[in-house]
Each structure stands twice: as structure tokens, then as C-alpha cells.
Amino acid sequence: MIRGEEVYEVIAAMMPLFFALLLGYGSVKWDIFTQEHSEAINRLVAYFTLPLFVVEFTAHINPLNPLEMNYWFIGADIISKLIILAVIALWAKCSSKGSYSWSITSFSLSTLNNPLVVGVPLMRAMYGQVGVNLVVESAVIQIIVWFTLLLFVLEFRRFAGEQERDVEVGEQERDVEAGPRPLSYWHVMKVVGMKLAKNPNCYGCILGLAWAFVANRWHLKMPSIIEDSILVMSRAATGTAMFSMGMFMANQEHLVACGTSLMIFGMVLRFIAGPAAMAIGAIAVGLHGDILRVVIIQSIFD
Numbered sequence: 001m002i003r004g005e006e007v008y009e010v011i012a013a014m015m016p017l018f019f020a021l022l023l024g025y026g027s028v029k030w031d032i033f034t035q036e037h038s039e040a041i042n043r044l045v046a047y048f049t050l051p052l053f054v055v056e057f058t059a060h061i062n063p064l065n066p067l068e069m070n071y072w073f074i075g076a077d078i079i080s081k082l083i084i085l086a087v088i089a090l091w092a093k094c095s096s097k098g099s100y101s102w103s104i105t106s107f108s109l110s111t112l113n114n115p116l117v118v119g120v121p122l123m124r125a126m127y128g129q130v131g132v133n134l135v136v137e138s139a140v141i142q143i144i145v146w147f148t149l150l151l152f153v154l155e156f157r158r159f160a161g162e163q164e165r166d167v168e169v170g171e172q173e174r175d176v177e178a179g180p181r182p183l184s185y186w187h188v189m190k191v192v193g194m195k196l197a198k199n200p201n202c203y204g205c206i207l208g209l210a211w212a213f214v215a216n217r218w219h220l221k222m223p224s225i226i227e228d229s230i231l232v233m234s235r236a237a238t239g240t241a242m243f244s245m246g247m248f249m250a251n252q253e254h255l256v257a258c259g260t261s262l263m264i265f266g267m268v269l270r271f272i273a274g275p276a277a278m279a280i281g282a283i284a285v286g287l288h289g290d291i292l293r294v295v296i297i298q299s300i301f302d
Contacts, residue, residue, distance in 0.1 A: 013125035017118060020239045024246025038247040045240045051204035052230050053116060053237030054143070057136045058208025059215075059222065069137050072285045076295060077141060079281030081111050084273065100157055104150070109266050110274035112146060115139045117241045119298050131294045138298060143205040151192045159188055275299045 027033045033041070061069070088106050092098030113119075115138045123131030196202050214220060278299040282292050 009125040010122065013121040014118075017121065017238065017242050020242035021246040021249075024243035024248075025250045026246075027243075028247050028250035033247060035251055038244070038251055041240065041247060042244045045237070045244045047200050049233050049237040049240050050117075051200035053234040054139070054201050054204035055208045056230055056234040057116060057120065057132075058140055058205050059211045061133070061136050061140065061209065061212050070134060070291070072287055073134055073137060073282075073291065073295060074141060075285045076278065076281035076287055077138065079284055080274075080277040080299075081107075081146070083277040083280060084110050087273075087277075100160075104153055104157065106269055108150065110269040110277070112142060112150065113299070115142070115298060117238055121238065123294060123298060126297070127290055127294050130290060131298075134291070134294050135298055140205055140209065143201055148192065148196060151195055152188060155188045155191045155195075271300055 028038065084107055088103045091106075092100075092103050115135045119135035119138070120132055123135050211222065215222065275296050279292075279296050282295045287295060
């Protein structure tokens with residue numbers, strides 16, 4: 001049975017996040033910040049506070065050994081994504097509304113999230129360090145594996161769209177040389193690699209993991225001058241990220257920019273399809289107890 005103290009701890013962990021979001025929303029509506037200010041704050045989050053936040057947590061991904069990560073949890077995550085992919089592929093094949101773009105969007109909504117910003121305070125309040133460790137593991141796998149694959153399919157879609165345009169131009173000009181370019185997977189991989197090289201979160205994740213392995217191998221402790229330099233910015237990451245999200249919402253013409261029907265569709269994918277697939281994957285690999293609860297809850301709220 002859930003105790004009142006536990007409910008309060010969860011609310012106490014979540015309210016500061018919504019407070020920062022409301023402040024960001026109000027700061028735009030009250031004309032304190034403009035669109036240009038919003039873009040500047042978003043860049044501050046994207047290039048400084050959030051990457052250092054990633055460094056802080058990945059550097060301490062497992063105080064004992066990064067190789068002792070919960071691989072059953074990772075296996076459950078892979079199974080859940082394969083289930084979603086299978087369902088989306090079936091939908092795209094059988095439905096007239098199925099398309100490559102909607103398949104990417106549906107997969108992203110139901111399986112990918114930002115676990116560190118919301119997940120860390122929420123899981124810490126509910127399950128302590130065990131929950132935090134699983135959230136950090138989820139974030140590492142997402143940044144290294146799933147976001148890389150997502151970038152690949154997005155670039156593949158963009159490249160295919162350019163081919164279609166070239167075909168149209170060739171047909172209009174009736175010029176054989178203006179036909180479509182051959183599909184080059186190396187070109188797509190090169191573009192993806194360049195974009196990953198410009199992503200500060202990738203650097204943060206890799207640096208944090210590298211330090212975790214080195215520190216475990218030689219039993220090192222991060223010098224306080226370096227750790228404090230990271231902490232002074234990373235501690236602002238959650239607040240600034242939520243503040244920036246509030247500003248983004250306020251800058252939209254409508255609070256629900258995509259419309260009610262698409263919002264409902266997105267919520268079904270996010271809060272029902274994704275957690276259901278994660279639950280199936282977790283049960284399939286034998287997760288139970290608090291670990292099973294953490295896995296399902298983090299897939300809902302992160």
C-alpha cells in the first residue's frame with residue numbers, strides 16, 4: 001500500500017520542475033523575455049548545463065563497476081523497442097495512413113525520452129539510488145545507441161526526399177543527367193557522424209563513461225576542483241531545461257501546437273503503448289520487484 005509520505009516525496013520532487021516550467025512560460029507571456037532570449041537560453045541548456053549534467057551522472061553510473069550495469073534492464077529495453085518496431089511496421093503495411101515519417105514519429109514518442117531531467121529527481125524520491133542508476137543507464141544507452149539510429153533514419157528520409165525532388169526536376173526538364181542520385185549509405189553515415197560530432201550530449205556521455213571506467217580500474221577519485229566546476233553548472237540543468245521548455249510552449253501560437261487529435265494520439269503512444277511494451281520486455285527477461293516498477297514508471301514519466 002502506498003503511504004502518504006511516499007506520495008508527498010514524489011510531489012515534492014516533481015513540483016520544482018513544474019514551477020520552473022511555469023516561470024519560463026510566464027516570463028514570455030509577461031514580455032520579460034523575447035523569442036531571441038528564448039533561443040539564447042535554449043542554447044545555454046543545450047551546450048552547457050545539460051551536457052555537464054550528463055557528465056555528472058554518467059561519471060558515477062555505477063560506483064562499483066560500470067561493467068556491472070543491469071544488462072537485464074538493457075535487454076528489456078531492446079525487447080520493448082523491437083515490439084514497438086514490429087507493431088509500427090505492421091501498421092505501416094496494413095494502413096493507408098502508414099508512412100515512413102509517421103513511423104519515425106510514432107517510434108520516438110513511444111520509446112525515446114529525456115530520462116535525466118525528470119527521471120532522476122522522480123526516481124530518487126521513489127526508489128533511491130537504485131532508481132537513479134537505472135535512469136542513468138537508460139540515458140547512456142539512448143544517447144549512444146538509439147539517438148544515433150534515429151539520426152540515421154532521419155537523414156535517410158531527408159536523402160530519399162531529395163531523390164524524389166531530383167526525379168521531379170528530371171521529369172520536368174526531360175534531362176537524363178538530372179535524374180536521381182544513387183543512394184549512398186556512406187553519405188548518410190557521414191552526415192550522421194558530423195551531427196553527432198556537434199552534439200554536446202554525446203561528448204558529455206563519452207567523457208563521463210570514460211572517467212567511470214578509468215576511476216574504477218585505478219580506484220581514482222575525481223579532483224574536487226574538477227567535480228565542483230562540473231557541479232556548478234550541472235545543478236542548474238534541471239531548472240534551466242524546464243524553464244526553457246516553458247518558454248518554448250509560450251512561444252507557440254497555440255498551447256497544443258499539433259492539435260487535439262494528434263495530442264491524444266501522442267499521449268496514447270507515450271503513456272500506454274510505450275510502458276506496455278516495456279512491461280512485456282521486462283517480464284520476458286525476468287525482472288521483478290522494485291526493478292520492474294522502476295522500469296515501467298521511468299518509461300511513463302521520463
